[in-house]
Amino acid sequence: MPEFVDILNAIVLFSNFVLVPAISYGAQLALGALGITLVYGILRFSNFAHGDMMAFGTMVVILVTWGFQSMGISFGPLPTALLALPFGIMGAVALSLAFDKTVYKFYRTKKSAPVIFVIVSTGVMFMTNAIVRFIIGPSDQRFMDGTKFIFRPREFREFTGLSEGLALKSTQVLTLTVTIMCVAALFYFLQKTRTGKAMRAFSDNKDLALLSGINPDRVVLITWILVAALATTAGTLYGLDKSFKPFTYFMLLLPMFAAAIVGGIGSPIGAVVGGFVIAFSEVIVTYAYKKFFIYLMPESLEPTGLMQFLSTDYKFAVSFIILVVVLLIRPTGIFKGQSI
Amino acid sequence: MSYLVADQLRGGYGGADILNGCSLSVDKGEIAVIVGPNGAGKSTAMKALLGMLNLREGTVTLGGKDITHMSPQDRVGEGIAFVPQTHNVFGGMTVEENLEMGAFLRTDDFTGTMEQVYDLFPILKQKRRQNAGELSGGQRQQVAVGRAMMTQPSVLMLDEPTAGVSPIVMDELFDRILEVKQQGIAVLMVEQNAAQALNIADKGYVLVTGTNKHTGSGEELLADPVVRRTFLGG
Numbered sequence: 001m002p003e004f005v006d007i008l009n010a011i012v013l014f015s016n017f018v019l020v021p022a023i024s025y026g027a028q029l030a031l032g033a034l035g036i037t038l039v040y041g042i043l044r045f046s047n048f049a050h051g052d053m054m055a056f057g058t059m060v061v062i063l064v065t066w067g068f069q070s071m072g073i074s075f076g077p078l079p080t081a082l083l084a085l086p087f088g089i090m091g092a093v094a095l096s097l098a099f100d101k102t103v104y105k106f107y108r109t110k111k112s113a114p115v116i117f118v119i120v121s122t123g124v125m126f127m128t129n130a131i132v133r134f135i136i137g138p139s140d141q142r143f144m145d146g147t148k149f150i151f152r153p154r155e156f157r158e159f160t161g162l163s164e165g166l167a168l169k170s171t172q173v174l175t176l177t178v179t180i181m182c183v184a185a186l187f188y189f190l191q192k193t194r195t196g197k198a199m200r201a202f203s204d205n206k207d208l209a210l211l212s213g214i215n216p217d218r219v220v221l222i223t224w225i226l227v228a229a230l231a232t233t234a235g236t237l238y239g240l241d242k243s244f245k246p247f248t249y250f251m252l253l254l255p256m257f258a259a260a261i262v263g264g265i266g267s268p269i270g271a272v273v274g275g276f277v278i279a280f281s282e283v284i285v286t287y288a289y290k291k292f293f294i295y296l297m298p299e300s301l302e303p304t305g306l307m308q309f310l311s312t313d314y315k316f317a318v319s320f321i322i323l324v325v326v327l328l329i330r331p332t333g334i335f336k337g338q339s340i
Numbered sequence: 341m342s343y344l345v346a347d348q349l350r351g352g353y354g355g356a357d358i359l360n361g362c363s364l365s366v367d368k369g370e371i372a373v374i375v376g377p378n379g380a381g382k383s384t385a386m387k388a389l390l391g392m393l394n395l396r397e398g399t400v401t402l403g404g405k406d407i408t409h410m411s412p413q414d415r416v417g418e419g420i421a422f423v424p425q426t427h428n429v430f431g432g433m434t435v436e437e438n439l440e441m442g443a444f445l446r447t448d449d450f451t452g453t454m455e456q457v458y459d460l461f462p463i464l465k466q467k468r469r470q471n472a473g474e475l476s477g478g479q480r481q482q483v484a485v486g487r488a489m490m491t492q493p494s495v496l497m498l499d500e501p502t503a504g505v506s507p508i509v510m511d512e513l514f515d516r517i518l519e520v521k522q523q524g525i526a527v528l529m530v531e532q533n534a535a536q537a538l539n540i541a542d543k544g545y546v547l548v549t550g551t552n553k554h555t556g557s558g559e560e561l562l563a564d565p566v567v568r569r570t571f572l573g574g
Binding site: 194197198200201203204205207208209210211212213214 | 412413416417422424427428429430431432433437440441442444445487491
Protein backbone atom coordinates (compact mmCIF):
# COMPACT_ATOMS: atom_id res chain seq x y z
CA MET A 1 0.00 0.00 0.00
CA PRO A 2 1.31 3.47 -0.82
CA GLU A 3 1.79 5.79 2.12
CA PHE A 4 -0.63 8.64 2.68
CA VAL A 5 1.96 11.23 1.74
CA ASP A 6 2.58 9.41 -1.55
CA ILE A 7 -1.11 9.63 -2.40
CA LEU A 8 -1.02 13.35 -1.64
CA ASN A 9 2.04 13.74 -3.83
CA ALA A 10 0.32 11.88 -6.64
CA ILE A 11 -2.74 14.14 -6.36
CA VAL A 12 -0.61 17.28 -6.39
CA LEU A 13 1.36 15.99 -9.37
CA PHE A 14 -1.85 15.21 -11.24
CA SER A 15 -3.34 18.62 -10.39
CA ASN A 16 -0.22 20.45 -11.49
CA PHE A 17 0.13 18.79 -14.88
CA VAL A 18 -3.42 17.74 -15.75
CA LEU A 19 -6.19 19.30 -13.69
CA VAL A 20 -5.16 22.97 -13.57
CA PRO A 21 -3.87 23.24 -17.16
CA ALA A 22 -6.90 21.37 -18.51
CA ILE A 23 -9.33 23.66 -16.69
CA SER A 24 -7.77 26.81 -18.10
CA TYR A 25 -7.38 25.30 -21.60
CA GLY A 26 -10.99 24.09 -21.38
CA ALA A 27 -12.19 27.57 -20.49
CA GLN A 28 -10.36 29.01 -23.49
CA LEU A 29 -11.84 26.37 -25.80
CA ALA A 30 -15.28 26.97 -24.31
CA LEU A 31 -15.17 30.67 -25.19
CA GLY A 32 -13.99 29.84 -28.69
CA ALA A 33 -16.61 27.13 -29.17
CA LEU A 34 -19.34 29.53 -28.01
CA GLY A 35 -18.54 31.78 -30.96
CA ILE A 36 -18.65 28.87 -33.39
CA THR A 37 -21.93 27.64 -31.98
CA LEU A 38 -23.51 31.11 -32.15
CA VAL A 39 -22.59 31.51 -35.82
CA TYR A 40 -23.87 28.03 -36.56
CA GLY A 41 -27.11 28.49 -34.64
CA ILE A 42 -28.01 31.92 -35.94
CA LEU A 43 -26.22 32.46 -39.25
CA ARG A 44 -26.46 28.76 -40.10
CA PHE A 45 -22.98 27.94 -41.27
CA SER A 46 -19.75 26.49 -39.93
CA ASN A 47 -17.39 29.42 -39.64
CA PHE A 48 -13.92 28.19 -40.55
CA ALA A 49 -12.57 31.71 -40.16
CA HIS A 50 -13.19 31.65 -36.43
CA GLY A 51 -9.65 30.71 -35.40
CA ASP A 52 -8.18 33.46 -37.52
CA MET A 53 -10.77 35.93 -36.25
CA MET A 54 -9.40 35.07 -32.82
CA ALA A 55 -5.88 35.69 -34.08
CA PHE A 56 -6.88 39.06 -35.57
CA GLY A 57 -8.54 40.26 -32.37
CA THR A 58 -5.60 39.09 -30.28
CA MET A 59 -3.18 40.80 -32.66
CA VAL A 60 -4.96 44.12 -32.11
CA VAL A 61 -4.82 43.49 -28.35
CA ILE A 62 -1.06 42.85 -28.58
CA LEU A 63 -0.41 45.97 -30.65
CA VAL A 64 -2.41 48.15 -28.25
CA THR A 65 -0.69 46.45 -25.28
CA TRP A 66 2.71 47.37 -26.74
CA GLY A 67 1.45 50.89 -27.23
CA PHE A 68 0.32 51.10 -23.61
CA GLN A 69 3.60 49.62 -22.39
CA SER A 70 5.62 52.17 -24.33
CA MET A 71 3.48 54.94 -22.83
CA GLY A 72 4.14 53.48 -19.40
CA ILE A 73 0.54 52.50 -18.75
CA SER A 74 0.13 49.28 -16.77
CA PHE A 75 -2.66 47.48 -14.96
CA GLY A 76 -0.80 46.79 -11.73
CA PRO A 77 -0.57 43.07 -11.02
CA LEU A 78 -2.94 42.26 -13.90
CA PRO A 79 -1.72 42.00 -17.49
CA THR A 80 -1.90 45.22 -19.52
CA ALA A 81 -3.58 43.16 -22.24
CA LEU A 82 -6.82 43.32 -20.25
CA LEU A 83 -6.85 47.11 -20.73
CA ALA A 84 -6.23 46.58 -24.43
CA LEU A 85 -8.96 43.93 -24.75
CA PRO A 86 -11.79 46.39 -25.55
CA PHE A 87 -9.73 47.75 -28.45
CA GLY A 88 -9.08 44.24 -29.73
CA ILE A 89 -12.80 43.51 -29.54
CA MET A 90 -13.57 46.67 -31.49
CA GLY A 91 -11.04 45.67 -34.13
CA ALA A 92 -12.47 42.17 -34.44
CA VAL A 93 -16.05 43.52 -34.58
CA ALA A 94 -15.04 45.94 -37.33
CA LEU A 95 -13.38 43.17 -39.34
CA SER A 96 -16.35 40.79 -38.86
CA LEU A 97 -18.84 43.41 -39.95
CA ALA A 98 -16.68 44.36 -42.92
CA PHE A 99 -16.56 40.72 -44.04
CA ASP A 100 -20.28 40.37 -43.42
CA LYS A 101 -21.15 43.42 -45.52
CA THR A 102 -18.76 42.60 -48.36
CA VAL A 103 -18.90 38.80 -48.44
CA TYR A 104 -21.45 36.94 -46.34
CA LYS A 105 -24.35 39.29 -47.01
CA PHE A 106 -24.12 38.61 -50.74
CA TYR A 107 -24.57 34.86 -50.19
CA ARG A 108 -27.22 35.38 -47.52
CA THR A 109 -29.35 37.43 -49.92
CA LYS A 110 -28.89 34.70 -52.51
CA LYS A 111 -29.91 32.13 -49.88
CA SER A 112 -26.86 30.04 -50.73
CA ALA A 113 -26.50 26.50 -49.41
CA PRO A 114 -24.58 26.03 -46.13
CA VAL A 115 -21.73 24.28 -47.97
CA ILE A 116 -21.16 27.42 -50.05
CA PHE A 117 -20.94 29.41 -46.82
CA VAL A 118 -18.33 26.99 -45.48
CA ILE A 119 -16.19 27.47 -48.59
CA VAL A 120 -16.72 31.24 -48.37
CA SER A 121 -15.66 31.24 -44.72
CA THR A 122 -12.55 29.30 -45.72
CA GLY A 123 -11.73 32.14 -48.08
CA VAL A 124 -12.30 34.65 -45.29
CA MET A 125 -10.05 32.49 -43.12
CA PHE A 126 -7.17 32.73 -45.61
CA MET A 127 -7.64 36.47 -45.97
CA THR A 128 -7.73 37.09 -42.23
CA ASN A 129 -4.74 34.83 -41.79
CA ALA A 130 -2.81 36.81 -44.40
CA ILE A 131 -3.75 40.14 -42.83
CA VAL A 132 -2.54 38.97 -39.41
CA ARG A 133 0.76 37.59 -40.74
CA PHE A 134 1.27 40.72 -42.79
CA ILE A 135 0.83 43.02 -39.82
CA ILE A 136 2.42 41.16 -36.91
CA GLY A 137 4.40 38.43 -38.65
CA PRO A 138 4.18 34.64 -38.33
CA SER A 139 6.45 34.25 -35.31
CA ASP A 140 5.75 33.78 -31.62
CA GLN A 141 4.80 36.85 -29.56
CA ARG A 142 4.68 37.06 -25.79
CA PHE A 143 2.76 39.96 -24.32
CA MET A 144 2.17 38.80 -20.77
CA ASP A 145 3.17 41.22 -18.02
CA GLY A 146 2.14 41.80 -14.42
CA THR A 147 2.34 39.07 -11.78
CA LYS A 148 3.12 35.68 -13.34
CA PHE A 149 2.31 33.30 -10.50
CA ILE A 150 -0.24 33.19 -7.71
CA PHE A 151 2.12 30.66 -6.14
CA ARG A 152 5.17 28.85 -7.53
CA PRO A 153 5.97 25.12 -7.17
CA ARG A 154 8.81 25.89 -4.76
CA GLU A 155 6.58 28.02 -2.53
CA PHE A 156 3.97 25.27 -2.54
CA ARG A 157 6.57 22.65 -1.59
CA GLU A 158 7.90 24.77 1.25
CA PHE A 159 4.40 25.55 2.46
CA THR A 160 3.10 21.99 2.46
CA GLY A 161 6.31 20.02 2.96
CA LEU A 162 5.39 17.68 0.09
CA SER A 163 8.02 16.69 -2.44
CA GLU A 164 5.75 17.61 -5.40
CA GLY A 165 5.11 21.26 -6.26
CA LEU A 166 1.95 22.85 -7.58
CA ALA A 167 2.05 26.02 -9.64
CA LEU A 168 -0.88 28.31 -10.11
CA LYS A 169 -0.31 30.89 -12.83
CA SER A 170 -2.22 34.14 -12.60
CA THR A 171 -3.29 33.65 -16.23
CA GLN A 172 -5.01 30.42 -15.25
CA VAL A 173 -7.05 32.11 -12.55
CA LEU A 174 -7.68 35.02 -14.88
CA THR A 175 -8.84 32.70 -17.66
CA LEU A 176 -11.33 30.97 -15.44
CA THR A 177 -12.63 34.20 -13.90
CA VAL A 178 -13.08 35.95 -17.24
CA THR A 179 -14.67 32.86 -18.80
CA ILE A 180 -17.18 32.53 -15.97
CA MET A 181 -18.05 36.22 -16.28
CA CYS A 182 -18.42 36.05 -20.08
CA VAL A 183 -20.48 32.87 -20.01
CA ALA A 184 -22.75 34.21 -17.25
CA ALA A 185 -23.25 37.48 -19.14
CA LEU A 186 -23.94 35.66 -22.40
CA PHE A 187 -26.47 33.31 -20.83
CA TYR A 188 -28.19 36.18 -19.06
CA PHE A 189 -28.34 38.03 -22.37
CA LEU A 190 -29.74 35.04 -24.30
CA GLN A 191 -32.23 33.94 -21.64
CA LYS A 192 -33.51 37.16 -20.14
CA THR A 193 -33.23 40.10 -22.49
CA ARG A 194 -35.61 40.90 -25.30
CA THR A 195 -32.83 41.01 -27.90
CA GLY A 196 -31.31 37.76 -26.63
CA LYS A 197 -34.66 36.00 -26.84
CA ALA A 198 -35.15 37.36 -30.33
CA MET A 199 -31.80 35.82 -31.28
CA ARG A 200 -32.84 32.47 -29.88
CA ALA A 201 -36.15 32.73 -31.69
CA PHE A 202 -34.34 33.54 -34.94
CA SER A 203 -32.08 30.52 -34.43
CA ASP A 204 -35.02 28.30 -33.55
CA ASN A 205 -37.39 29.14 -36.39
CA LYS A 206 -36.28 31.84 -38.77
CA ASP A 207 -39.53 32.15 -40.74
CA LEU A 208 -41.66 32.45 -37.64
CA ALA A 209 -39.21 35.00 -36.22
CA LEU A 210 -39.66 37.10 -39.36
CA LEU A 211 -43.44 36.72 -39.03
CA SER A 212 -43.14 37.99 -35.46
CA GLY A 213 -41.47 41.14 -36.73
CA ILE A 214 -37.91 40.34 -35.60
CA ASN A 215 -35.45 42.34 -37.69
CA PRO A 216 -33.01 39.87 -39.28
CA ASP A 217 -30.30 42.48 -39.99
CA ARG A 218 -30.17 43.43 -36.33
CA VAL A 219 -29.90 39.81 -35.24
CA VAL A 220 -27.01 39.27 -37.66
CA LEU A 221 -25.28 42.44 -36.45
CA ILE A 222 -25.53 41.50 -32.78
CA THR A 223 -24.39 37.95 -33.51
CA TRP A 224 -21.18 39.20 -35.16
CA ILE A 225 -20.52 41.60 -32.30
CA LEU A 226 -20.92 38.82 -29.73
CA VAL A 227 -18.86 36.36 -31.74
CA ALA A 228 -16.03 38.82 -32.31
CA ALA A 229 -15.99 39.75 -28.62
CA LEU A 230 -15.92 36.12 -27.49
CA ALA A 231 -13.24 35.19 -30.04
CA THR A 232 -10.98 38.08 -29.05
CA THR A 233 -11.39 37.33 -25.35
CA ALA A 234 -10.66 33.64 -25.89
CA GLY A 235 -7.64 34.46 -28.06
CA THR A 236 -6.23 36.97 -25.60
CA LEU A 237 -6.59 34.56 -22.67
CA TYR A 238 -4.94 31.78 -24.67
CA GLY A 239 -2.12 34.10 -25.73
CA LEU A 240 -1.53 35.28 -22.17
CA ASP A 241 -1.52 31.72 -20.87
CA LYS A 242 0.74 30.35 -23.59
CA SER A 243 1.88 32.61 -26.40
CA PHE A 244 0.52 34.17 -29.56
CA LYS A 245 1.34 32.62 -32.91
CA PRO A 246 -1.00 32.97 -35.90
CA PHE A 247 -0.52 29.32 -36.93
CA THR A 248 -1.41 28.03 -33.45
CA TYR A 249 -4.64 30.01 -33.55
CA PHE A 250 -5.53 28.56 -36.91
CA MET A 251 -4.87 25.08 -35.48
CA LEU A 252 -7.20 25.82 -32.53
CA LEU A 253 -10.08 25.65 -35.00
CA LEU A 254 -10.17 21.86 -34.75
CA PRO A 255 -10.48 21.51 -30.96
CA MET A 256 -12.96 24.41 -30.90
CA PHE A 257 -15.15 22.79 -33.56
CA ALA A 258 -14.86 19.46 -31.79
CA ALA A 259 -15.97 21.16 -28.56
CA ALA A 260 -18.96 22.80 -30.23
CA ILE A 261 -20.03 19.53 -31.87
CA VAL A 262 -19.47 17.32 -28.83
CA GLY A 263 -21.61 19.64 -26.75
CA GLY A 264 -24.28 19.90 -29.45
CA ILE A 265 -23.72 22.56 -32.07
CA GLY A 266 -26.07 25.50 -31.72
CA SER A 267 -26.35 24.93 -27.97
CA PRO A 268 -24.36 27.47 -25.89
CA ILE A 269 -24.30 25.32 -22.76
CA GLY A 270 -23.08 22.45 -24.93
CA ALA A 271 -20.19 24.56 -26.22
CA VAL A 272 -19.01 25.23 -22.67
CA VAL A 273 -19.26 21.58 -21.60
CA GLY A 274 -17.69 20.47 -24.90
CA GLY A 275 -14.74 22.81 -24.35
CA PHE A 276 -13.91 21.12 -21.08
CA VAL A 277 -14.51 17.61 -22.46
CA ILE A 278 -12.03 18.22 -25.29
CA ALA A 279 -9.46 19.93 -23.08
CA PHE A 280 -9.51 17.20 -20.47
CA SER A 281 -9.33 14.43 -23.07
CA GLU A 282 -6.38 16.10 -24.76
CA VAL A 283 -4.41 16.68 -21.58
CA ILE A 284 -5.25 13.35 -19.94
CA VAL A 285 -4.34 11.30 -23.00
CA THR A 286 -1.06 13.09 -23.66
CA TYR A 287 0.24 13.21 -20.08
CA ALA A 288 3.07 10.86 -19.08
CA TYR A 289 1.92 9.03 -15.95
CA LYS A 290 5.23 7.41 -14.99
CA LYS A 291 5.85 9.51 -11.89
CA PHE A 292 2.18 9.38 -10.92
CA PHE A 293 2.28 5.57 -10.81
CA ILE A 294 5.63 5.50 -9.03
CA TYR A 295 3.90 7.26 -6.15
CA LEU A 296 0.93 4.92 -6.12
CA MET A 297 2.35 1.52 -7.04
CA PRO A 298 4.51 -0.76 -4.89
CA GLU A 299 8.15 -0.70 -5.92
CA SER A 300 7.99 -4.09 -7.63
CA LEU A 301 5.29 -2.85 -10.03
CA GLU A 302 6.87 0.49 -10.90
CA PRO A 303 6.48 1.30 -14.57
CA THR A 304 9.57 1.45 -16.70
CA GLY A 305 8.10 3.32 -19.66
CA LEU A 306 6.69 6.86 -19.74
CA MET A 307 3.11 5.59 -19.32
CA GLN A 308 1.93 8.04 -21.97
CA PHE A 309 -0.96 7.06 -24.24
CA LEU A 310 -0.08 9.51 -27.00
CA SER A 311 2.79 11.85 -27.61
CA THR A 312 1.83 15.52 -27.24
CA ASP A 313 2.57 15.92 -30.94
CA TYR A 314 -0.63 13.97 -31.54
CA LYS A 315 -2.88 16.07 -29.31
CA PHE A 316 -4.92 17.25 -32.28
CA ALA A 317 -5.66 13.63 -33.11
CA VAL A 318 -7.59 13.47 -29.83
CA SER A 319 -10.02 16.22 -30.89
CA PHE A 320 -10.27 14.67 -34.30
CA ILE A 321 -11.08 11.19 -33.00
CA ILE A 322 -13.66 12.57 -30.55
CA LEU A 323 -15.18 14.60 -33.38
CA VAL A 324 -15.50 11.55 -35.65
CA VAL A 325 -16.86 9.30 -32.91
CA VAL A 326 -19.48 11.86 -31.84
CA LEU A 327 -20.59 12.44 -35.42
CA LEU A 328 -20.94 8.68 -35.93
CA ILE A 329 -22.65 7.81 -32.66
CA ARG A 330 -24.50 10.90 -31.50
CA PRO A 331 -24.44 13.60 -34.18
CA THR A 332 -26.58 15.95 -32.11
CA GLY A 333 -23.98 16.06 -29.33
CA ILE A 334 -24.47 15.91 -25.57
CA PHE A 335 -27.03 18.68 -25.34
CA LYS A 336 -29.03 17.87 -28.46
CA GLY A 337 -27.96 20.65 -30.77
CA GLN A 338 -28.90 20.57 -34.40
CA SER A 339 -27.84 17.46 -36.25
CA ILE A 340 -25.32 18.20 -38.97
CA MET B 341 -66.71 46.77 -48.24
CA SER B 342 -65.07 44.20 -45.98
CA TYR B 343 -62.03 44.86 -43.78
CA LEU B 344 -59.58 42.62 -45.65
CA VAL B 345 -60.27 42.33 -49.36
CA ALA B 346 -58.34 40.44 -52.00
CA ASP B 347 -59.57 41.17 -55.48
CA GLN B 348 -58.87 39.17 -58.64
CA LEU B 349 -55.51 37.79 -57.54
CA ARG B 350 -53.30 36.24 -60.21
CA GLY B 351 -49.82 34.94 -59.65
CA GLY B 352 -47.63 32.05 -58.55
CA TYR B 353 -44.16 31.11 -57.43
CA GLY B 354 -42.50 32.01 -60.70
CA GLY B 355 -43.76 29.27 -63.01
CA ALA B 356 -47.37 28.91 -64.08
CA ASP B 357 -49.97 30.93 -62.20
CA ILE B 358 -51.46 29.15 -59.25
CA LEU B 359 -54.05 31.81 -58.50
CA ASN B 360 -56.26 32.61 -61.47
CA GLY B 361 -58.44 35.51 -60.48
CA CYS B 362 -59.24 34.46 -56.96
CA SER B 363 -61.15 36.92 -54.74
CA LEU B 364 -61.60 36.73 -51.00
CA SER B 365 -62.82 39.02 -48.28
CA VAL B 366 -63.35 38.91 -44.56
CA ASP B 367 -64.73 41.44 -42.12
CA LYS B 368 -63.95 42.03 -38.45
CA GLY B 369 -65.84 39.62 -36.23
CA GLU B 370 -66.27 37.19 -39.05
CA ILE B 371 -64.80 33.78 -39.89
CA ALA B 372 -64.06 33.05 -43.53
CA VAL B 373 -62.98 29.56 -44.51
CA ILE B 374 -61.21 28.54 -47.68
CA VAL B 375 -61.81 24.93 -48.69
CA GLY B 376 -61.14 22.98 -51.84
CA PRO B 377 -59.29 20.00 -53.23
CA ASN B 378 -55.56 19.49 -52.95
CA GLY B 379 -53.58 21.84 -55.14
CA ALA B 380 -56.47 24.30 -55.48
CA GLY B 381 -54.27 27.14 -54.27
CA LYS B 382 -55.80 27.51 -50.79
CA SER B 383 -52.53 28.02 -48.95
CA THR B 384 -51.17 30.00 -51.86
CA ALA B 385 -54.10 32.40 -51.62
CA MET B 386 -53.28 32.93 -47.98
CA LYS B 387 -49.62 33.51 -48.77
CA ALA B 388 -50.69 36.09 -51.33
CA LEU B 389 -52.58 37.96 -48.62
CA LEU B 390 -49.44 37.89 -46.49
CA GLY B 391 -47.23 39.21 -49.26
CA MET B 392 -45.21 36.04 -49.68
CA LEU B 393 -46.15 35.64 -53.34
CA ASN B 394 -45.44 37.68 -56.44
CA LEU B 395 -48.80 38.85 -57.68
CA ARG B 396 -49.11 39.70 -61.35
CA GLU B 397 -52.57 41.14 -61.05
CA GLY B 398 -55.06 42.00 -58.38
CA THR B 399 -55.11 44.11 -55.24
CA VAL B 400 -55.15 43.46 -51.52
CA THR B 401 -56.64 46.13 -49.25
CA LEU B 402 -56.73 46.25 -45.47
CA GLY B 403 -59.27 48.64 -43.98
CA GLY B 404 -59.39 50.49 -47.31
CA LYS B 405 -55.61 50.83 -47.50
CA ASP B 406 -53.83 49.24 -50.45
CA ILE B 407 -51.23 46.80 -49.09
CA THR B 408 -50.60 44.88 -52.32
CA HIS B 409 -46.92 45.78 -52.46
CA MET B 410 -46.15 45.69 -48.75
CA SER B 411 -43.57 43.25 -47.34
CA PRO B 412 -44.79 40.49 -45.00
CA GLN B 413 -43.06 42.12 -42.03
CA ASP B 414 -44.82 45.42 -42.65
CA ARG B 415 -48.16 43.63 -42.94
CA VAL B 416 -47.54 42.12 -39.50
CA GLY B 417 -47.09 45.67 -38.28
CA GLU B 418 -50.40 46.60 -39.89
CA GLY B 419 -52.20 43.98 -37.81
CA ILE B 420 -52.20 40.81 -39.89
CA ALA B 421 -51.17 37.78 -37.86
CA PHE B 422 -50.42 34.46 -39.49
CA VAL B 423 -50.23 30.95 -38.08
CA PRO B 424 -48.36 28.67 -40.49
CA GLN B 425 -49.42 25.06 -40.85
CA THR B 426 -46.11 23.57 -39.69
CA HIS B 427 -43.13 24.91 -37.75
CA ASN B 428 -45.44 27.39 -36.13
CA VAL B 429 -43.86 27.54 -32.67
CA PHE B 430 -40.36 28.20 -31.34
CA GLY B 431 -39.75 24.62 -30.19
CA GLY B 432 -36.71 25.37 -28.07
CA MET B 433 -38.34 28.20 -26.16
CA THR B 434 -40.87 28.10 -23.36
CA VAL B 435 -44.55 28.75 -23.96
CA GLU B 436 -44.24 32.11 -22.28
CA GLU B 437 -41.24 33.09 -24.41
CA ASN B 438 -43.19 32.08 -27.51
CA LEU B 439 -45.92 34.50 -26.50
CA GLU B 440 -43.35 37.22 -25.76
CA MET B 441 -41.90 36.78 -29.23
CA GLY B 442 -45.40 37.19 -30.63
CA ALA B 443 -45.46 40.60 -28.97
CA PHE B 444 -41.97 41.48 -30.20
CA LEU B 445 -43.07 44.54 -32.16
CA ARG B 446 -45.13 45.95 -29.30
CA THR B 447 -43.58 48.60 -27.12
CA ASP B 448 -46.48 48.84 -24.67
CA ASP B 449 -47.14 46.55 -21.72
CA PHE B 450 -48.44 43.26 -23.08
CA THR B 451 -49.06 41.37 -19.83
CA GLY B 452 -52.80 42.01 -20.24
CA THR B 453 -52.82 40.39 -23.66
CA MET B 454 -50.87 37.47 -22.27
CA GLU B 455 -53.52 37.02 -19.57
CA GLN B 456 -56.20 37.04 -22.30
CA VAL B 457 -54.32 34.33 -24.18
CA TYR B 458 -54.03 32.30 -20.99
CA ASP B 459 -57.77 32.76 -20.37
CA LEU B 460 -58.44 31.55 -23.91
CA PHE B 461 -56.07 28.57 -23.56
CA PRO B 462 -55.87 27.70 -19.82
CA ILE B 463 -53.57 24.72 -20.50
CA LEU B 464 -50.89 27.12 -21.72
CA LYS B 465 -50.80 28.91 -18.40
CA GLN B 466 -50.17 25.59 -16.71
CA LYS B 467 -47.34 24.78 -19.12
CA ARG B 468 -45.89 28.24 -19.52
CA ARG B 469 -42.42 27.24 -18.31
CA GLN B 470 -42.26 24.20 -20.58
CA ASN B 471 -40.62 24.20 -24.00
CA ALA B 472 -43.18 24.47 -26.76
CA GLY B 473 -41.46 21.66 -28.64
CA GLU B 474 -42.32 19.21 -25.86
CA LEU B 475 -46.08 19.82 -26.03
CA SER B 476 -48.67 17.69 -27.81
CA GLY B 477 -49.83 18.63 -31.30
CA GLY B 478 -53.03 20.27 -30.09
CA GLN B 479 -51.25 22.24 -27.39
CA ARG B 480 -48.65 23.38 -29.90
CA GLN B 481 -51.42 24.70 -32.12
CA GLN B 482 -52.74 26.62 -29.13
CA VAL B 483 -49.29 28.12 -28.58
CA ALA B 484 -49.15 29.02 -32.26
CA VAL B 485 -52.54 30.75 -32.17
CA GLY B 486 -51.64 32.38 -28.86
CA ARG B 487 -48.40 33.73 -30.31
CA ALA B 488 -50.32 35.24 -33.20
CA MET B 489 -52.87 36.76 -30.81
CA MET B 490 -50.10 38.54 -28.90
CA THR B 491 -49.73 41.10 -31.68
CA GLN B 492 -53.36 42.15 -30.99
CA PRO B 493 -54.10 41.57 -34.66
CA SER B 494 -57.11 42.81 -36.56
CA VAL B 495 -56.84 39.86 -38.94
CA LEU B 496 -55.87 36.34 -37.91
CA MET B 497 -54.95 33.95 -40.69
CA LEU B 498 -54.68 30.25 -39.94
CA ASP B 499 -53.27 27.68 -42.34
CA GLU B 500 -54.94 24.36 -41.50
CA PRO B 501 -54.97 24.82 -37.73
CA THR B 502 -56.42 21.35 -37.15
CA ALA B 503 -54.00 19.39 -39.34
CA GLY B 504 -52.81 16.35 -37.44
CA VAL B 505 -54.82 16.80 -34.25
CA SER B 506 -57.49 14.43 -32.91
CA PRO B 507 -61.21 15.16 -33.57
CA ILE B 508 -61.81 16.14 -29.94
CA VAL B 509 -58.94 18.63 -30.02
CA MET B 510 -60.21 19.90 -33.36
CA ASP B 511 -63.64 20.75 -31.89
CA GLU B 512 -61.91 22.43 -28.98
CA LEU B 513 -59.73 24.50 -31.31
CA PHE B 514 -62.75 25.56 -33.37
CA ASP B 515 -64.50 26.65 -30.17
CA ARG B 516 -61.48 28.81 -29.33
CA ILE B 517 -61.44 30.27 -32.83
CA LEU B 518 -65.10 31.24 -32.35
CA GLU B 519 -64.08 33.06 -29.19
CA VAL B 520 -61.33 34.85 -31.09
CA LYS B 521 -63.89 35.98 -33.62
CA GLN B 522 -66.08 37.37 -30.83
CA GLN B 523 -63.20 39.66 -29.85
CA GLY B 524 -63.85 41.46 -33.12
CA ILE B 525 -61.02 39.93 -35.07
CA ALA B 526 -61.32 38.94 -38.71
CA VAL B 527 -60.45 35.25 -38.99
CA LEU B 528 -59.44 33.69 -42.27
CA MET B 529 -58.54 30.04 -42.40
CA VAL B 530 -57.69 27.29 -44.80
CA GLU B 531 -59.09 23.93 -43.74
CA GLN B 532 -58.95 20.30 -44.80
CA ASN B 533 -61.75 19.34 -42.40
CA ALA B 534 -64.13 21.23 -44.65
CA ALA B 535 -67.50 20.23 -43.17
CA GLN B 536 -66.54 21.04 -39.57
CA ALA B 537 -64.88 24.29 -40.58
CA LEU B 538 -67.86 25.46 -42.63
CA ASN B 539 -70.05 24.79 -39.59
CA ILE B 540 -68.42 27.67 -37.74
CA ALA B 541 -67.81 29.83 -40.81
CA ASP B 542 -69.71 33.00 -41.63
CA LYS B 543 -68.34 32.82 -45.13
CA GLY B 544 -66.96 29.99 -47.18
CA TYR B 545 -64.94 29.94 -50.35
CA VAL B 546 -64.52 26.81 -52.43
CA LEU B 547 -61.41 27.21 -54.56
CA VAL B 548 -60.67 25.03 -57.56
CA THR B 549 -57.51 25.58 -59.65
CA GLY B 550 -57.02 29.01 -58.19
CA THR B 551 -60.48 30.37 -58.95
CA ASN B 552 -63.57 30.84 -56.81
CA LYS B 553 -65.90 27.94 -57.62
CA HIS B 554 -68.55 28.45 -54.97
CA THR B 555 -69.00 31.24 -52.49
CA GLY B 556 -71.59 31.61 -49.75
CA SER B 557 -72.24 31.49 -46.06
CA GLY B 558 -71.10 28.37 -44.30
CA GLU B 559 -74.65 27.08 -44.06
CA GLU B 560 -75.37 27.71 -47.72
CA LEU B 561 -72.31 25.80 -48.84
CA LEU B 562 -73.10 22.94 -46.47
CA ALA B 563 -76.62 22.80 -47.89
CA ASP B 564 -75.53 23.06 -51.53
CA PRO B 565 -75.85 19.55 -53.03
CA VAL B 566 -73.08 20.15 -55.60
CA VAL B 567 -70.63 21.29 -52.95
CA ARG B 568 -71.64 18.42 -50.68
CA ARG B 569 -71.17 15.84 -53.37
CA THR B 570 -67.89 17.10 -54.81
CA PHE B 571 -66.06 18.52 -51.82
CA LEU B 572 -67.59 17.32 -48.59
CA GLY B 573 -67.93 13.64 -49.43
CA GLY B 574 -71.75 13.31 -49.64
